[in-house]
Each structure stands twice: as C-alpha cells, then as structure tokens.
Amino acid sequence: MSTIGIKPDPQVTKFLTILLADEFVLYMKTRNAHWNVEGPDFGTMHIFFETQYNELATIVDETAERLRKLDHYATASLTEYLKLTHLTEHKLEKTDSMTFIKALLEDHESIIIHIREQLKKLEDSLDKGTEDFITGLLEQHEKTAWMLRAHLK
Template sequence: MDIDIGIKAADREASANALTRLLADTYTLYLKTHGYHWNVEGPHFQQLHALFMEQYTEMWTASDDLAERIRALGFYAPGSYTQMAELASLQEEDSTPPDWKSMVQTLAKGHEQVAKTAREVLRIAEETGDDATSDVVAPRVTLHEKTAWMLRATAS
C-alpha cells in the first residue's frame, strides 16, 4: 500500500536511513551499558549498578520508539546484532570488562556520540519537513547530552 503522509518517498528514505544509524548507535550503547551493569566492580558498585540499569532501560525503550518511527516511514528497522554493528558508529567491546572508571568514561563518550548522531537525524528531518521524526529525536539529544555530563562528573 502506498504511503501518503506528506513527505516524499526520497525524503522518507533519508529520514529512515538517519534513524537507522541512530537506532544502531543507541542499541550498541544499550548493549555496552547492560554489560557494564552486569560486570561493574569496585567502591561505587551499588551506585553504578543502579545507574547503568536506569540508563540501559531508557535506551531499550528509545530503541523501540526509533524502530517504530522507521517503520512508520515505510522502511524496515535493522533486527540483528550483525546489522546493528555494521550500522553503528560506536564499537563493541570484545575484551574483559574495564574498571569502573573506564566504564564511566567509555559510556560518557558513547552518549556524546549518540547525541552527535541524533543531531544529524534532526538536520535531515528538518530539511525534509519530517516533524514527527524531529519530535522523536529532539529529546534524545537532550537526554544523551545530560547523561554524558553526569557520567563525566562521576568519573572526575
């Protein structure tokens, strides 16, 4: 069935492609945060264990929102680890979990990157008149910037 939501097919595709990259970055950061939640050790264990759980839970919900927006635009969302890894600008970690401070620093950098990716989505959504995508993504920028700041403060 044809999609007629007031956005040209090529513009919907541009938004969907940008959202796909944001979804991949969000999902990769979600996985990293969840792994850190399981493996954090040290004097700040309880605080970080709870903080990481709050963060990965939020990103899990955001991943669903992003994927649903991709689908509303008429495109398929990536659905495998392989696809996510190929599309993400963040790298997975294959080694032994780092110490708590390195975890916090790595996550801060990850949130900064996701904020950058989200900004690119906003730029494309604005150019294409895709207000609904902007509505989904704008709060992501704010959240990731705030989370990065809090993590940087924690690592100081």
Template sequence: MGKKSNSTASAPNINIGISDKDRASVAKELSKLLADSYTLYLMTHNFHWNVTGPMFNALHQMFMTQYTEEWTALDDIAERIRALGHYAPGTYAEYSKLTSISEPTSVPDAAAMIQMLVEGNEAVAKTARAAFDKADAANDQPTADLLTQRLDIHEKNAWMLRSMLQ
C-alpha cells in the same frame, strides 16, 4: 526465510507530505541512530552486570536506569522508521555495519566503563544531531521531536557520567 532490506516496505502508497526520497534519507539516518542506540544499550547493560569496586552500588543503579530508558527508546526509533515506510535494522550484523560505537573487547574497570559510556552517549548525540538535520530539511516534525528528546537524554547522560570522572 528471505532477508528484507532496509528499502521501502511493500505497502500502500505513503502520502504524509514527505517525499519518498526524503523518507528514505531520514530512515537511513534513523537506522544509524538505532544501531548506535542498541550498541550503547548493550554496552550499558553489560557494564551493569559486570561493574565492581567502591562505586559498585551507585554505578550498578545508574547503569540500570540508563539501559532501561535506552531499551524503551529503541522501540520508538524502530517504529518511526516503519512509519516512514522502511524496515528497521534488527540484527547484530546490521548494527555492526551501521554503528559508530566501538564495543569493549574485555571487561574494563569502573572508571573505564564510565569513560566508554560518556563517549557512547556523545556518539549517539552526534548521530541524532545528523539525523535531525535530515528530518528538519524534510519538514518531518515527528522525527525531529523524537531526535530532540534523544539528544536531551544522551547529552544529560554524558554530563552525569562525565561528572563522576572529575
């Protein structure tokens, strides 16, 4: 089975009012967002399974709420990349090259999990903000709308998690 790159998919000419160059630029940024989002999803799900301590129930539930929302968002991000005429990255190898989030090498305690998830949500927000700049410059309103929604969610998640550390 041949590997398809993140280059333009072989499809009919795309004429949605965004140049090929701008679509490629936005898709590249969305691919980074997808990688960061998947890495954060995986970390959050891992922590849901492995959290222990006196805050177990609250954290177990909070992590489940967050990873469930993140899982749904992955599809939205990948489908937007496809709508722009590019292939979405979908392997661990691709994600590891594109993500800005460091994964844990062991199971941290609950406080460290919370701190790592604060940093992960902040990283996704920064990546989404950079992608927003590209989408805005390309006059790509659907992508900008998606990114605004992601920013709102990740900034809120970071705030809620950060509040648990005070």
C-alpha cells in the same frame, strides 16, 4: 506515502536505521557495564547503569517504532547493527566504574555529535514528528552525558 500522511525521505530512514544500530550497541555496552562493574561502588553503579540501560531500551523501541511509522522496516539483526553503527565495540581492560563511565560517555557524546550533524544535514527532509523525536533523543543523550561527566569530576 506512509499511512500517516508522511512521504518518508530515504535519507531520513537511513539515518534512523543507523541511529537504531547506535542505540542498540550502546544499550548492550551499558548492559555490559551493569553486569560487569566491580569495585567499592558496585551497588550504586550497578543500579546507575541499570537505570541507563532501561532508558536505552525505551529509546531502541521508540526508534524502531518511528521507522515503522514512516513505513520502513526496522533492522533487528546484531550483524546488521554492527555493520551500521558508528560506535566501536571493544573489550575494556578494567571493570571499575570509572572505566565504564568514560567509555559510555564517549559513546553518548559520539551520538550527540552525530545527531546534531544529521539534523543540520536533513533539515529540509525531516517531517515535524521525526524532527521532534530526534530532538528528544538528543536531549536524553545530553542529560545522560552530563550525568556521566559529573562522575568524573
């Protein structure tokens, strides 16, 4: 039993640990876009990606803290993140904004799909606070995906 009265389910903490890895990898990929974007829209996109990585930094922190609230230690190793994540790391051949946007959109959509699948699978195991937290993350990724997708039209 956690100190806040929740009996953590190992499947839930495993999911949150994988989600933490996904969020951190996406955070770094977004930082990469911020640092390396080039082209006539550099200024605008540099700020756009900065906003996104700041939001992801908060998500990473809150995910780790949710794990701690469930009395589970948060992974904080790059090696472990790369083992746990279901996202793919790859070097992009181009550094223009559209290339970064497409890659980041793919990752946000992958996380959205993964969260929805896990919410259904873990429905009976989730405490209300964790369920609400994960639903909030889903909504944030949906909003970011929408914003990225809008750039591609």
